[in-house]
Amino acid sequence: MQILPIINQVGPLPLKAQFQAPLDGPAVLVVTGSLWTQSANTLLTLNVQLDGTSIGTAKIWSNGVSTHRTFPALFLSVNLTYGQHVLTITPGANTISDLNDTFTASLIF
Numbered sequence: 001m002q003i004l005p006i007i008n009q010v011g012p013l014p015l016k017a018q019f020q021a022p023l024d025g026p027a028v029l030v031v032t033g034s035l036w037t038q039s040a041n042t043l044l045t046l047n048v049q050l051d052g053t054s055i056g057t058a059k060i061w062s063n064g065v066s067t068h069r070t071f072p073a074l075f076l077s078v079n080l081t082y083g084q085h086v087l088t089i090t091p092g093a094n095t096i097s098d099l100n101d102t103f104t105a106s107l108i109f
Contacts, residue, residue, distance in 0.1 A: 006087050007105040011097035013046075014090040021080040023109050029076040029087075031058065033103035035095045036068045045092025046071055048105075050078060051085055057092070068100055078107075 006019045011033075021027075035044045046058040058074040087105055091097055 002109055004107040004109070005104075006107060007089065007103055009103060010099050011101040011103060012099070013097040013101075013103070014088060015103055016086060016088045017105070018084060018086050019107070021082055021085055021107075023080060024082045025109075026077065026079050027107050027109040029055070029078050029105065029107055031056075031074045031076070031089065031103070031105045032071060033058075033089070033097075034068045034070045034101045035091060035097050036066060036101070037062050037094050037096060038065060039094055040065050042094050043092075044069055044071075044095045046074070046095070047090045047092055048074065048076065049088040049090070052088075080107075 007017045048056045056076040058071040062069045
């Protein structure tokens with residue numbers, strides 16, 4: 001098993017990274033990070049796109065205001081082809097990211 005780091009950087013979102021797929025077939029994309037909101041009782045969402053297509057959304061509730069919440073790791077099954085791909089991470093509605101949020105995305109194959 002090998003791991004290809006794609007994103008390891010602070011916010012704010014959106015973040016976009018190009019990477020060269022080292023395989024032609026199935027792999028697992030792991031995405032982690034944190035976000036916050038200015039509103040109480042808000043569902044925070046982190047959207048993940050591969051080559052412009054939505055492939056997953058991480059969700060966590062934030063009952064407190066102005067507190068950074070770490071998402072559970074999001075494991076996404078992807079079927080890649082050799083060559084260049086673009087990974088994009090964006091915040092959902094009522095979700096904020098800043099320089100205090102760190103995001104990581106890695107491909108396991």
